[in-house]
Amino acid sequence: MEAAWSAADTEVFARYGDAFVPHRRAQIDIVCRLLADIPVPRVLDLCCGEGLLSEEYLRRQPDAEVLLFDGSADMLAAAERRLERFRPRFSAVQADIADRGWRSATRFGGVMTSLAVHHLDGAGKRELYRDLCSMLEPGGMFVMADLIEPAGPLAKNLAADEWDSAVRSASRELYGSDEAAEVFEREEWNYFRLPGPDPLDRPSSVAEHLTWLAEAGFVEVDVVWLYAGHAVFTARKP
Numbered sequence: 001m002e003a004a005w006s007a008a009d010t011e012v013f014a015r016y017g018d019a020f021v022p023h024r025r026a027q028i029d030i031v032c033r034l035l036a037d038i039p040v041p042r043v044l045d046l047c048c049g050e051g052l053l054s055e056e057y058l059r060r061q062p063d064a065e066v067l068l069f070d071g072s073a074d075m076l077a078a079a080e081r082r083l084e085r086f087r088p089r090f091s092a093v094q095a096d097i098a099d100r101g102w103r104s105a106t107r108f109g110g111v112m113t114s115l116a117v118h119h120l121d122g123a124g125k126r127e128l129y130r131d132l133c134s135m136l137e138p139g140g141m142f143v144m145a146d147l148i149e150p151a152g153p154l155a156k157n158l159a160a161d162e163w164d165s166a167v168r169s170a171s172r173e174l175y176g177s178d179e180a181a182e183v184f185e186r187e188e189w190n191y192f193r194l195p196g197p198d199p200l201d202r203p204s205s206v207a208e209h210l211t212w213l214a215e216a217g218f219v220e221v222d223v224v225w226l227y228a229g230h231a232v233f234t235a236r237k238p
């Protein structure tokens with residue numbers, strides 16, 4: 001990909017992610033619930049970051065194992081530190097989500113991903129969905145939490161306002177001040193406030209995701225949660 005997630009992004013997100021991601025705990029809970037009944041207890045955490053999804057999934061599923069995937073060695077190292085108590089139930093691979101070399105791996109019961117697929121353009125997402133479908137066992141689940149592109153300016157303004165307000169509340173709750181909200185504004189983290197197009201963040205609409213997932217061969221394709229321009233999608237391989 002031409003534009004890249006930077007070390008500075010990693011630092012800011014690692015420090016303030018709990019405030020920047022709207023209802024982060026609720027999203028993690030939903031992802032884990034959707035993966036509770038999969039054909040093989042082996043899950044790929046695509047662009048795992050610090051491993052929050054994997055941590056909760058491994059905690060809930062004592063027989064499960066996870067493959068951590070990220071492009072950043074720092075993020076993978078942070079995830080491995082976080083998951084230390086679950087050794088040897090995880091392994092790690094460093095690769096670019098846009099490459100296809102890693103997509104020959106198979107026999108996953110589930111794939112989960114949060115806040116990463118929007119870095120791919122439309123064609124990249126369609127190709128990813130097709131490849132992930134072939135990597136899953138029959139009955140396997142794909143669960144994605146990510147930014148979406150609102151369909152018009154009204155919905156975009158609403159998403160921008162909701163995101164600002166969610167970060168302000170979380171900042172006060174977690175830090176007792178506007179510290180995280182101020183960084184969020186200074187770093188121009190609210191994608192929905194930017195004039196666009198942005199070379200790094202390229203969310204797609206809900207309708208596009210649903211169409212592309214179905215085209216890729218998934219069934220039970222759905223959006224199960226949406227707030228502040230953040231959505232959780234689910235899809236099952238037949």
Ligand SMILES: C[S@@+](CC[C@H](N)C(=O)[O-])C[C@H]1O[C@@H](n2cnc3c(N)ncnc32)[C@H](O)[C@@H]1O
Nearest residue numbers: 005047048049070071072075096097114115116
């Ligand atoms: C916003 S963080 C989300 C991390 C984690 N999934 C979470 O929700 O806490 C985005 C993650 O995607 C990774 N990433 C960004 N671009 C990538 C790429 N092209 N290939 C692989 N990983 C990438 C970053 O290193 C980072 O860990």
